[in-house]
Amino acid sequence: MSPSASLALLLLSMSAPCDTNTRVVLMPFERLALPSADARKLEDATRRAVAALPGACLESREDTVARLRGSGAALAACGDAACRSAQATALGVRRLVRGVALGVGGKRSVALTVTDARGPEARAQFEAPATAPGEADARARQALQQVWSPLVTTQPARAPQGPRLLPKVLWGAGGAALLAGVGFGLAARHTESKVSKNGGECAAAGESFADCFASRLDAGRRQARTSNVLLGAGALLGLGGAVSFIWELP
Secondary structure (H helix, E strand, O other), X not given: OOHHHXXXXXXXXXXXXXXOOOEEEEOOOEEEXXXXXXXXXXXXXXXXXXXXXXXXXXXXXHHHHHHHHOOHHHHOOOOOHHHHHHHHHHOOOOXXXXXXXEOHHHOOEEEEEEEEOXXXXXXXXXXXXXXOOOHHHHHHHHHHHHHOOOOOOOOOOOOOOOOOHHHHHHHHHHHHHHXXXXXXXXXXXHHHHHHHOOOHHHHHHHHHHHHHHHHHHHHHHHHHHHHHHHHHHHHHHHHHHHHHHHXXXX
């Protein structure tokens, strides 16, 4: 990517509002054994590289400087990643990028620390020869791409669902109806069996045999009808539970 294209991406990111899921702040570089003008050039090259990263909404340097002036103790020195991550959260940004511009051993180089508000932290380093125009941009992009995971706005995880109540109620009622239907069916079969064997207990009824037989026959028919109704209701309730379970699937 050419420096002009990188600059266009930077200007675009500065003009659009950023939210806390995509906002990235690049802190003004510290420097070691390097003139401030050279350190600023390396910082600007890194800023263009960050602006070109997918999903990153880079805050302008002016806004960052103003933020730092008003932060007070919010950016006190930290000795671990957890502390730096807490700083990112306190500033309302997704990631903080810190850099140190070095001029040691006759070489210009940059050491970067990328801290995510959600915990992870990564480090990158690149050399930037002063004799090659645009080389600092290319090397900064390459170094950052190796440690930069995409910034995406994720939906909050769904809370684990408790047992689906309606399907369980329907299945429970259906099961009870089926069991009762089977019970009435067995009772009807038992009554039929007793009556079919020489009239069963009605054989000793004498003159009342006809009335006894009719009564037992009617009882068997009622038991059979009740069994059919309960078996049908149980099947419908079971089907309703299955439909409800499928309907409630995520």
